[in-house]
Structure formats: structure tokens, C-alpha cells
Amino acid sequence: MKQPKARARRTREDIRERLLEAALLEFGAKGFQGASTRAIAKRVGAHQPQINYHFDSKESLWIAAVDHLFAHLTRAMQGLELLQKLDTSSGVNELAFAFADMIRRFVRFAAEHPQLNQIMVHEATSESGRLAWMTERHVRPLYDRVRPLWRRLRKAGIAAPIDDRLLHYVLVGAASTIYVNAPEARLLTGIEPTTTRWVKIHAEGLVSTLLPNLPRETK
Amino acid sequence: MKQPKARARRTREDIRERLLEAALLEFGAKGFQGASTRAIAKRVGAHQPQINYHFDSKESLWIAAVDHLFAHLTRAMQGLELLQKLDTSSGVNELAFAFADMIRRFVRFAAEHPQLNQIMVHEATSESGRLAWMTERHVRPLYDRVRPLWRRLRKAGIAAPIDDRLLHYVLVGAASTIYVNAPEARLLTGIEPTTTRWVKIHAEGLVSTLLPNLPRETK
């Protein structure tokens, strides 16, 4: 009477994708050490050794998951042609509008994908190969791109008086902490911060605060 | 020839204090799960079972360490009589100066004791008994104290346009992320953010940004 459990066989891409998403949730919530491969596999109804089968190791899974998520971020941010605005040296006002939009997009992304900043924070608290890899591969490009833009906005008197090297952490922290710490924020404030309503309020608050002299948008 | 290793016998308070400090470093860097009691003990030249001897369990150690650190924060913040400024309904300008000072102190504390915000972030990413305990016991008092002050400053037109429920996370994030992520920040920016020079630049930047219409201090 013991009939063998029907095993769900899925395509390579399908199961890999599911494992990546599950990994992001676990790594984001528990950190690299705290997340267990068994818990990740269980999330998608798989068994633990499938992780070593589809990826080579826990670390490889982590790398693949982080690549996956940063690709998502890049996609979400690049409707903006910030680089071109800068390169063409066009009007500083246009740059300011583009920057404001970048802030809004970043806040929205942080709300919808808190795993990214959660993972960054979990890793950034102690030195490791993973931290060095993530910093150079994914964080530096963003940092290097944003820094000159901010300098220009400051010279134009549009941006708040924050050093361009510190800005990265001020912006990331101000934008993402409430979503990184969402379980705490729900307990503390009683609100659900990931609501579109609150995300908008948050984003507009940051825009007005970081770019206090943003000109009126006249299209 | 095998002479017994001289064992360092210390007073109860001494070894407890040392274990607490070591625990903060490990918990801050690795999170609760990631930190091992053996690593904590090793930091102070002790053996792992001493943790269960002087504290009851890993969790009790964590609680004691967090209490210890928040007591330190309270001490660092309370030269300010923010409460009184509020209660006496005295001039809003004085409140603003006090608030600015609070920001400076908080930034300085975050730089000198990154473990606090590291631990908060590690715990806040997933629900747990520890998170609930820490939120209600230590975070809520600060949150509840600051919120009405900020409302008053906003009404007076001194504070930046950020909702008072969100402010907590905007401020904590903007002030502490660079120190929480210091290992990353060093790699990324090439500067040492915990220098008094950079801490001052950071703090003043936040004050000007969050309180853009702070009156000139006239004593």
C-alpha cells in the first residue's frame, strides 16, 4: 500500500529559478550562515541535495542569487539614462529631475525587494570573500556612477550638503532601512510600510529632503 | 615536564564584562546564529562552557549584551533633556537645537558602537522572540520620545518634510548604515568613516539636511 510519492520533476531552468528566489528570501532573512540549505529547498518542495546538484555549493547558490537580484535592480534603474544626462553635460535641471526619479525608483525597489539590502547588510558587517566580491562587482558601479552626479548637483546648489562619499550610505540607509527592518517596523509603527501609499510618501519625503532646491518640474 | 597551564582566574564581574563586550563584537559581526559561543569565549581567552556558567545560555548572553549596550546608548543620549524641552513647551528653537544635538550624539554613538545597529539589523530582518523583546524594551521608548518632537519641529517649519513614523528609520538608516557596513565602506570609498573628522562631517550634513531651517545658534 506504500505508493511512491509522485515526484515533481521540473525543467532545469524552472527549478533553478525557484531555488534562487527561495534562497534570496532565506539569505535575506537569516544571513549566509543562518540560512540553511534544507530550509531553502523546503520552500520549493525540493530536497536539500538538489541544491548541490543544481548549484555546486551553498556559496555558489548565494553568488547566483545575488547576481540574479542585482540584475533585477539594474533593470529597474536603467529606464533612466543617467549616464547620458551626465555625459552630454545637458542642463543641470534635467539631471536633477533624473536624480529625483532615481531616488523614487530605488525606494520602490527597496520596498519590493528588501532581500537585496538585507543581504548587503548581513554581509557588510564583517569582512569576507563574499563581501569583497559583492562590493567590487555590484556596488562599486553604482557608487561610481552616482558620485559625480551628486557633486554636480551640489555645485548647482540643488542637493543637500552631504559629502558625495557619504551620500551613498546616507541614501541607501535612509531609503532601505525601513524595508530591511520591516518586521521590526511593523511591530513598532503599526503601519505596513511596503504599501504603495507609504512607499510614495517615503520616496517623496526623501526627494524633497535630499534635493531641497529641486526646481519645479515644467514639462 | 608537562606543567599545568596557569589558569587566569578572574572575578565574576570582570569576566562577565569581558564576555559581554566580546559577545557584542561577535553578534554584531555575524548575527545571533552566525556567532558561536566558542568564538566569543576565545576572544577573552576563556573556554566555551564558561558562557553557560556565567550566563545561562547563548540567548541569555545575547539579552545581557543588548541590555548592556542600550544602557550605554541611553547614557550617551541623556545629557540632553529632550523630554523636559518638550514638557515645558519651551521655545521651539531650543527644541530644535536640542534635536540637532541629539542627531550629532546619535551619529557619534553609531560610529563608536556599530554593534548596536548591526545587531538591530541582524535581528530585524526576520521575526523572532529576540526581535519582539528588543523592539518593545529598547526601541519603542526612543521611538515614542522622538516622534512628538519631530511633529512639533515640522509644524514649526524647521524639519524636513518626512512623516514622523518614517523619520525613525530614515534617521537611523542615514546615521548608522555607513558604520554598520563599515567593512564595505572601507573597501568602497577608501576612507575610514569612523574618524572624528568624517563623523563630524557626517553629523553636520545630517543636521543641515534634516533640519534645513534650523535657526542660527545665538547663545
Add this chain to the structure above:
DNA sequence: GACCTTAATTATCACTTGATAATATGTGAT
């Protein structure tokens, strides 16, 4: 100096972890 309280050390336990090897089964090509 003997004694006793308290801290330190050693040995060991049950449990969880990531990984590997061996086996079983699903699926498409022929």
C-alpha cells in the same frame, strides 16, 4: 596551612549543518 567557595577546565552529548555517493524514477528520442 587546612578548608571551602567559586571559577576554570576537560570530556562528552545530541543535534544540525553542507556535502557526497548510491539509487530510483521521470521524460523525450528512437
Add this chain to the structure above:
DNA sequence: ATCACATATTATCAAGTGATAATTAAGGTC
């Protein structure tokens, strides 16, 4: 239908975890 290959499952391992019990030694008190 059969076969070959790719995916799933099971069993197992060594390493590391927090905790406990048993033993040893330090330091003050008389």
C-alpha cells in the same frame, strides 16, 4: 516499448553547534 539521460530521492558522513556533568585548581578566611 525501450533506452539513455537528466532530475529526484535516500542514506550517510564529517565537522561544528550549544549544553551539561565531572573534575581540577585558584584565592580568601579561619
